[in-house]
Amino acid sequence: MTAQCRLLNQPPAFGSFVRAEWNDGESGRRKSLIAIVYWVTTTAAEAGRRPAPYGLTLEELKREQPQIFELLVTEFTALHLGTIIENAPGYALPPQPPPVHAFVYSCTSEEVRLFTESPRFLRTTLQSIPNLSSEQLTAAAIRHANAAHAKESEYLVKVGRELARQLHDDAPRLQAILELLTGSDSTHFGSEF
C-alpha cells in the first residue's frame, strides 16, 4: 500500500511497522492491516511535474521560496504482512487492500511486540522486491521488533533462528542480515531503535 504522509519529509522509518484502519462498508466491521515501510519518496504533488534543483540549501529555500514546499508531498510504500484482529496477530493477507483514504498509523510498541512475537513475519520481508535489498528490510524490521521486545534478552536469537531456517540454503544472505544486526551497524542509528 502507498500512503501520503501528513507532514512533508516526515515519513515513518524504513522497516517500521504501520497499521491501516478502516470500516468495512458492507459488514461495518473495523478492519486493520499491518505493513512494513520499505519505500519513501517525496515528489511533486501534481502528476507530471518534477521538482527542479535551485542550488540552494534547505534553509535558504525555506526563507526565499517557501511556496515550493507546498507543491511537494512525501509518500511511503509499505509491504503487507498480516493483520491484528482482536489482539491476535494473523499472517495471512486480507482479501482486500485498504480502501483509498484509509488512515495509516505507526504501530505502537505494544502492537509491534504482539505482531512480531512469532518470527513468522520474516517470511514476507525476505521476499524480493525490485530495487530493494530484502536483507536491509529484514534487518530493519528485526531491529524494530527487537526494540519492542527490549525486555526479552533472547528475542534476537529466537528471530535469528527462524531466519536461519528460512535461509538454510543461503548462507551469505543470512550472514549479511546477521551482520546488520550486530556490530557497528546495529548501533549506527543511535536511539532511534
Added chain:
Amino acid sequence: MAGTGEMRPIGVIIGGSLSEGLQMKVSDQVSVEDLRAGRFMVVEGEKYRFFCLLTDVVLETSDRRFMLFPPATGDTLARQVLQGTGAYAIATLRPTLMRSNGAPAEFDAGSLLPVKTIMPHFCAVYPANPDDVAQVFGKKDDQRFYHIGSPLEMEETPLCLNMERFIERSSGVFGKSGTGKTFLTRIILCGLIQSQQISSLIFDMHNEYGFRGTTEERNRSGGVRGLKQFFPDRVKVYSLDPESSKNRRVTPDAIVRIPIKDVTVEDIMLLAGELNLGGTALETCIQLENRLGENWLADFLEKESDDIVDLSRQNVGHQGALNALQRKLRSFEHRCSDFLKREVAKQESGIIEELFSDLNHGKHVVLEFGRHRDPLQYMLVANILTRKIHERYREETEKAMEGDQPGPRPLVIVIEEAHKFLSPELSDQTIFGTIAREMRKYHVTLMVVDQRPSGIDDEILSQIGTRAVCLLDDERDVNAVLQGTPSSSGLRAVLAGLESKQQALIFGHAMPMPIVIRSRTYDDENFRKAFHLEAPEERKQRLDKEISSDYG
C-alpha cells in the same frame, strides 16, 4: 511409555538404514557435547521401542558456505542462531534390540527381539530411562542378575549382568593396563561367588584377589579388601609362597608344592619361549620322556655327563644338544625351586585332590603366587594345575554321564596374561586352548584377563562368550576383541571413546545388547553394604555398643 513423559527428546530420526544405523538430528536444545559414544538411547517407534547405542556424532551444515565462511569467534549471535539450524549435529544410532509397545513392563528375555526393521521418519529419540535398563538387562533384586555398574550418564541406575548366562560360556576382561581390568574382574568375581552356581579357580599372579588388593587411588593407602574378606566362608586362598604370605601377615588355607614329575613335555613346550628352546630341543624332550618315563625331567636333570653320552648313543639326541637342554632345564628348575620339588611331603602331595574337593564343594580358590611373579613360574603352575583339575573334572563328568547323574559343580578358571597361554602357536598345546575349545562339555570354562587380546588365537577368542572391554589403544587389540561381533565398526568408535578408568564396553553372550558401563566402585561403602560387610569403624561401633550394653 513409562518415564519418558517428563523427558525431552534429544532428537528425531531423519534417516538411516538397518545395515548402516539410524541418523538422528540432534535437537537444538541439546548440547552436542553431552552426546557420548556408547550412550544408551531409545527410539519410540509406532509399534516398537528400539534400544540403540550411540556410535557416532557428525557435525553438518545446511549450506556448505557456512563452513567456508564461519562466524567470527566473538560473534555469539551468529553462533547461537546457527546452532541446530544452519549448523547441526547428526548422531548415528545402532539399533540393537526392539520390544513391542504392548509387552509387559517386567523383564522378559522373550520380549526382546532382534532388530529386523526400522521405525518411520521423525520418531522421537530419548535417553534410556531406568525402566528401559531394567527391561533389557534385568533388575538387581532378581536373583539371576548381578549389579555390575550403571549405563553411561545414568549413574543412579543399576545395570545388571545375567549371571546364569555369563557362566554358560567362557568370558574375557580386556583392557590396557591401568584401565581397571582387575577391579572389574573382582567385581564380576564377587557376583560369581554370590550367585552360588559355580566355583572358580583364580590364578592370582599379582596377589590382588585373595586378601588385599592394590589400588592406584592415592588416598587409599591401605589398598582394597580381597575376596577372602568379603566371603570368608566361600573363598580359600592357596599360596605358592608362604614366605610372602607371612610378610603380608596373612594365613593361606593351603600351600601348593608341585612334584617335578608332574611337569610334562607339554609344559616345557608352553615355556619354550621363556626358556629359549628351539623345536629340536622340544623333540628331544619327547624322546627323553619316551625313554625315561613319567619321571623323565628329574631323571634327566640328575644325569651326569657319562649318562648324557649314553643317551646320545641311544639316539635320543645329539650330545651337545642334550647338554644345552640340560643346562636350560636346570636353570628352569632353579628358577622354580621354591615350589617345584623332587620330593613332595605327604601332606602336600594331595593338593590336587584338595583343590578338586574345594572346588566341587562350591569354594572359590585364589592361588597366590607371592613373589613368584615371573611369567615362567606363573605359566608353569597355572598350566599344571589346570591340566590336573581338568583331568579330574573330565573323569567326574564321564562318571556322572554313565550314572546319569549331575556332573561336578561348574568351574571357571581365571587367568591373567592370557595371551601367553593362548597365543596362536601355543593354543593347540596348552590345556587352556583345549578348555576354551571344548566349552562346557566338562563343566569348565575360562575367564581370561588380558591386556593384549591380539596375542590370543582367533579361534579361542571366538569362543569367548561375554567380553568386557576397557580402553584399548592398539588397533590390533581392538580388532581382536571386536572380531566376530556384528556391527563392529560402530562398537569401535564406542570403544575408542571409553574413559581410561572404570568404564567398559560389555557385549556378547550374557548381554542382550552391547553397552558401555561405568562399573561399580569396588570396596566402597555401598559395595560393602551390598555384600553385608561392615566397615571397620562400623564394626567397632557395633562391638562397643554391644559391650557397653552387656557390661555397662
